Amino acid sequence: MSAHPGHGGQGGHPGPAVIVTGLRVEMAHGGGDIVDEVSFSIAPGEVLGLAGESGSGKTTVGLALLGHARRGARVTGGSVRVGAIDVLSLTDRELREVRGRIISYVPQDPAAALNPALRVGTQLREVLRAHRACASAREASERIVEMLREVALPAEPAFIRRYPHELSGGQQQRIALAMAFACRPRLVVLDEPTTGLDVTTQAHVLATVRKLAASHQVAALYISHDLAVIAGLAQRLAVMYAGRIVEVGAAAELLAAAAHPYTRRLVAAIPRLTGQEPLTGIPGRAPAPGDRPPGCAFAPRCELAAAECRTAMPALAVVGAAHLARCPRAAAGGAVTTGPAASRMAGLAAPAGTAPVLSAERIRAGYRDVTIVKGVSLAIARGECLALVGESGSGKTTFARAIAGLHPPASGRVLLDGQPLAATARRRPAEARRRMQYVFQNPYGSLNPRRTVRQIVGQPLRVLGGGTRQAADRRVAEVLEQVSLPPAIARCYPDQLSGGERQRVAIARALVSAPAVLICDEVTSALDVSVQAAIVELLTRLRADLGLAILFITHNLPLVGSIADRVAVMAHGQVIEVGATRTVLRHPSAPYTRQLIASAPALGPAGRAIPAWPGRGQPPAPAP
Amino acid sequence: MASARSGSPERPGKVPAGTAGDEARADPPGAPRGPARRARGGVARFLLRRALMSAAVLAAVSAVVFAATEALPGDPAQAILGRSASPQALAALRRQLRLNRPVLQQYWDWIAGLLHGQLGMSLAAQEPVTRLLADRLVNSGFLVLVAAAFSIPLSVALGCYAAWRRDRAFDHGSSIVLLVLAGLPEFVVGVLAVVLLATTVLHVLPAVSYLAPGQRPWSDPSALALPVATLVIAVAPYVARVMRASMVEVMESDYVEMARLKGLPERTVLLRHALPNALGPVFQVIALNLAYLAGGIVVVEYVFAYPGVGSALQAAVLAHDLPVVQVLAMLIAGVYVAANLAADVATILVTPRMRGQL
């Protein structure tokens, strides 16, 4: 096998800028590897996408390229060559020379990675000074102005004197980009630089990355959990699972015709903008470092797994032109089975003309002198799923909390089954609290860490009354089965569960009182795509089985096509467009919706990337 | 996600986008938060507000002091003179303490006197409180300043070094020593020091720090050695532990990792990126402990018979000398409040983020 697999077919390049071979990072005190057998190369000016879900080891690989391992980890094998430099054999002093000058890093969360006590100008200047990139202070100042222009930030003295907290998230990330490209490095490692940014901001940042990498002939490793983002940016793509690269190849080819079963399932889990398509999740969960099975780590979750897969780790093997996969059965795969959800989704439609089960009328809500929700009216029919889409700050969560009685609105009213409800949940009748349930965004925060799953799921039964303890335990077991969790999980504490399992527990808690309406507030935004798909699958099934009405709040526009009957788009505290999902996604009427759709990084129907070009402009100003 | 549970060093990749609380604060993309220009006026207003609040706290403190000493049910005169006191003596004392006036009037007279520098007469010494305490105030102030001058740099340096050598031998060793010292009452430290260094075991330092009338404390450094050492041991361990914890947290932060990944020299990483951020929370603790020194001198001065306000307070309490107790209580509370105010200002100065939020 070639020393730098997967590279080639890009004729005309002078040779790779970066060659990584057999990289291995272990836990410091034994307990096995975090990543192993990681090999790839990147040409100058090329962007290699490194995709993987949380815990796959992609950040560990990215940091190892700078010769850095976080506390508790150690680089124990392999080599990283950037030009003539063997990064892993450098002394601390030599490493300092290389970092920031030859190899630089763009962090995931610039709000945390920029020093809160130093002005942004100081933080830019110190990179130049540490690497003696500029002869004089004057030259450094000129260079800073030039850097800021390159990343489309205002290069004014007042801006340079700002502290990080005085910048928006997008501006902070641009500062980090300016810093990374300041010394004209040969390799830039970008670690999920757009996670946490709005889609419009994300599109701007991605365009800047693409421009900088191309114009300065910098090799870039772009790490992300989001295949759709990578698809619009990277020429080639490497997919990681459980600390190994399982597949690497040209981005377009890999997304259209993935060879590894994991990649195929991962691609199938990505929501498409093209309308109502079912998503399929991946069953089971990824093994933690130190807990990985012998053989292929994906074998326990793979429907194609054979006996050989469980005994020996397969090697990366050529499956196409410059396309490698770590699976002996790579060619044998068929289409991903989409499961019965597909047919279910088609058969689901809200019964037309029925009275709404839940309606909100002219809700206004906010904090003291800020009004965040400015007169929103929405109604949900029995059994209907209405998606409420908006960027952060649009007021969608505040609206949902107002409906649930968690954030008393300034004016307007909420009706359940035609009956007006009190502003706070505590004043509402038990029946109303039973019939409407809320599922929170972050399952790491919504489950009491000191309670068992049985206590958590059974809480509504205890509070709302009804039945003996035995009956309650039976009911808990029943809903756990409904959300596809094994009964034994009832004895576990939340910190023993994965994110997807926790969100299932949260959904089980909402279901246990047999509600009519479920308010789902960004329930998948804290989860990996494959888990997100599984949760969407679950909600779709529950709708069909239980006739639930769902208010599905999300910032993820492509996702709504896979779950909702109708979509309401929210901006600046107002609903600016409502309509059938298909209509809104294909023929949006509001300019803002059109811009949202244009900015959303998404995969086309055949898995081909739709380039995500930044739309110009901002959300429309609120109507007077 | 699985990695989070097993303690793998990789941080999972998701930052949940905006919770309910965030929506209130979220700005439209591209808009800066909190223009820098407003900050300066904000600092001035913050200082004014904090100063007013401190004054209010002091006023409340004076009410508490007054209530605890004079307004509580029971007759202070009786309590002071004892059960066997003659009716004439009681009446005379009541007149001197102005106990026959309405409580609010008494309180007002007392406050007005304090504000005009008329601190009253000591019952035990039959001398103006001002004259009784003037020299002692200088002595105690000097003692506290010397103790602070040693303990603050020592504890900050110790905490930083332990954090920098985290999980090495120095860190473990110092952690145990500091833990043991942190809980010891000052008088235990002081008397042990006397046992070890001044009497039973060795005899290298004076056991008492007596000053002749009119003698200044800086004239005899050896007399100060044990009281200062005791105060340092009383305060330094706690500050050092907080400093270490704060520094450890900052060293784990993304921005320190980023500073290293930018290739900055380790000295710059520590001194420019880590230390200023780690100091913020420690200022509060330093202030609390300076103020604690103000209380600690009561015991330490008594142990070493050092003629300061602390030993005066102990004597006044035993003698039920209420005017002296009241003045000293206000004085020490005043130091306490001033130290906290200073800490707030210092914290604001090293934390630009907080300046922006004012």
Place this chain on the structure above:
Amino acid sequence: MSGTGLPGPAWLPAAGQARGAGALRAALRLRRTRIGLALLALLTALAVLGPHVAPHSPAAFIARPDSGPSALAPLGTDYLGQDVLSRFLSGGGAILATAFAAALGGVIAGVALGLIAAYARGALDALVMRILDVILAFPPIMLALVAVATTGPSTWILITAVAITTAPRVARVTRGAAQPVVVRDFVAAAEALGLPRWRIVISEVLPSTLGPVLVEATLRLTYAIGLIASLAFLGLAANPNGANWGTMIQQNQTALAVQPWGVVLPITAIALLTIGTGLIGDGIARAFAGLDRGREPG
């Protein structure tokens, strides 16, 4: 459905145990906690059983003042000619009982105030914290001195004064620990169910603040012991002539050069006691830190 079914329960961890109890058990496995508990148990036993095994009455005149060890008085006599050993054996109870009572009262009041302030937020929070600021403006020993200045020390005044200095500090820590908890969504989930406020505070918020509260409680016990002993040392014990470790040190300090036992014994006891409670607190802190590590993904 088959597509989302989980593999068999083989991956399930062993049945969980209550998290708080788990941390306490983890704390018990630490050597420092065990040493601390042993010290605390030893000195408590000494204070409780001591009076029953003392060879003499603590107030009886045995021999010439400040005389050295003899057959009658194995560790010599104090400044009044009383038996040092008997006074030492009888002198722990007063300090320990008063300090325990004061710490307990202060911790209960402080936890309640802290939880209420954190959960209520807004004006009530501000009001409670400003009132506590006034108490915090007194160094702990000052407050006790002012309290006893007029009427002299009685056990109840000492307990109340020390409890009052303890409560605001505990309240601050509790509030600090509860503030991030009250904004968590599991509290909102309980609110959406209409759970009464007091039940939310007790059953949802309190358990998650247990770690810092327990650590603070042991710290406050340490300081309460130190404070009560210091007051006795300053001549402010409830019974000024009674057998009390703090009083003993004060009374015998002048004769340190000729008869050190009257000082060395009680001072060692107080030192070991405060070291013991300090070690326990540190052990608990470490165990809870271990429990909380890695729960939150970013």
